[in-house]
Amino acid sequence: MEHETPASEAEQGAPFPPEIANFGYTLRLLRVRHDWSQQTLANKVGMNRSYLSDVERGLNSISLQYIVKVAKVLEIKLSALFLLMEQHADEETKRRSMLKERLRQVEEHGAEGAASRIGRMDR
16 A cells, blocks of 8 residues: 555645644554455444545544544554554654755756755665
């Protein structure tokens, strides 16, 4: 499965902070690891599938009541769930920083010069 950017859809119009998108991304990863569809998890937690989809994409927030239910259904401690969310946020921050640096290099050195510099960075 290709990893999606956690906050990308949320940035396109959701009025929520990036943590909401990171929580949704973490929730999606855990659901997929259980090999469950959105409908399966939604049924187990007692929520609408489209609402779960919006939560996973960072387009809607989720109440603490549902977070507790999700953690129980996924058999994960709340602290572990939030730790995973923080780890994904850290990874996203690093990825965005690297992309910004690459963009700066392209702007500064042109595409060909930046490509040779990026190649050296990746080694």
